[in-house]
Amino acid sequence: MDKAEVTTQGSTVEEWTRALAESTGSPGGGAGTGVMLAVAASLTSMVAGYSGDDGGEPAKIRARAQQLRREALHLADEDASASKAFGAAFRLEPGDGRDEAIRRASLEAAASSAVLGDRAIGAIDDLAWLATNGNRALVADIVVAFGALRAAVAGARTNVSFDLGSLRSAGATLDQVRTQQPELWAAVEKLGGAMDRIDELTAAIDDRAAPTEAG
Template identity: 65%
Template sequence: MKDSESVTTQQSSVQVWTKALAESTGSPGGGAGTGVMLSIAAALTSMVAGYTEAEEAQREQLAGIHARAHALRQAALQLADDDASASNAFGAAFRLDPGPERDDAVHQASVDAAKASAVLGERAINAIEDLGWLAANGNPALIADVVVGFGALRAAIAGARTNVSFDLASLTSAGTTLQEVRGQHPDLWNTVTRLSDALDRIDELTAGVDEKAAPTEAL
């Protein structure tokens, strides 16, 4: 692997992937990092679910959480690679010479990048309540792992929110107003609001278990 374009989250070691992330290429970049954070959150959710023993009435629910987290861990890595590809196209569009061709390329790349981040963000939103269930019902010995999972999930959602918002704002580079962008891409625009609300929900859940995870007042 001699360049960042050949580095993927699914085929590279952590050492190799983070080395590529550290390079000034933009691909992988923050969006791909967002996908990796989501994968970490899913992996921790899966781990805690696996260590949790539920009453008979909750076993089916726990099994569903475990299965969804297991699937999301791998899906998030693919989303990270998808975002890296979108980021690469985004950078290439902005390197074109000024003119109509560049404007069209920037517009398409911005929309594609926003969509990639929005998909990732929606998957992260859907993972919140599963981790919240484990915060309330999971193995209490792993509450610290739950909180680390919340931190990773928050980073994923914050990253997706910022990237969708930034990519939508990039559409104004060709003279389109933000009001026009909102009208042209209402679903993407609304995703930013949903992601903001999701951050508040994670903060609420984290605060609810912080005393159990880090009981510093007792020291």
Template identity: 60%
Template sequence: MSETEEITTHRSTVAKWTHGLSQATGSPGGGAGAGVMLAIAASLTSMVAGYTEPDAQRADRLSAILAQAKDRRETALQLADDDATASQAFGAAFKVDPGPEREEAIREAAIGAAQSSAELGDHAVSAIEDLAWLAEHGKRALIADVVVAFGALRAAVAGARTNASFDLATLKSSGSTLEQIQASHPRLWASVQTLTAAIERIDACTASIDDRAAPTDPAGTS
């Protein structure tokens, strides 16, 4: 087993993991990178929530945000490793000799990869409201960290959206049209639209607090 194949988010240092990402292997690749970005967003969410001192009315919500962020970080790291595995299957499918067996291998790998991306996207979307709440009620001195978390979350959502869409479109290589793909995989198809809307929501949240996070930027003070 090569050095790159042994790399995982749980066992590798950041230096080793990003070195693996830099290699021309695709495992880990962009999807795994999106998972790590979600883990970063979850970690920053947890940090800001941990610094925040709630009043009695908001203690339960803050406690829930902390618990969800902790679970989301662990889940995101596992999904990053799962995506790396899915990438290997994808690459292997395209190496099969032309014919029905190759088409079936591509179909299965594409669906599996799209499902992996959609699952990551679901977890990322669930993080938006927690960060939006912290933007409003979290410790004000950490508003810049909230914006950084939104940036990482946006990268995770955009990555999940693009990968899911690309993976679905790859089914055309096995003879399906886009109309047939939509009819056969409506949930995965709809997830792309959901993630597109999530990006817009994140952008709106970030724009609404930019004047507090970057007060010296003329664009934020106009």
């Protein structure tokens, strides 16, 4: 399969991860972040399905998780496309055209990662509900889901921050970036807070998930 045709929805796991392993950057860490969110959503759906089928809260959580899984894969493929533009901008000859291309590609990449991060934050409450009210036999799956969700949040946070920092290559200072892109700048802090919340939620059920752990 042509590397240009590799997508999360049109490739096998083996094909997609093989493309990820190549030194091309497309797909890259941002796309991997989307896949981690899809994994978290898939596990959320699975646990919700085992936690009740009477049309109550578990059914609502499962429907949201299944929609998120699809959206996360779409966002992963969008990020892979953005990565191509990002890399192409930095390969241009120095000059005003290169600076503008870097500025545009950096902002598009940051915005894409911020959307993915926002979707990940929105998934925390449903997983938290399952951690308290879901099928207790699947607590280990919930912890794995939290781990995948944290990886998605951390990836989004890092990518937004890095992409904003890349604007310095187009001549902007970090103070200018903070002033000109307040929403993207604030997203970094919001995602950091989400990571802390996931850590707290995971710690709260760790004794159930790993009862033989020493300590």
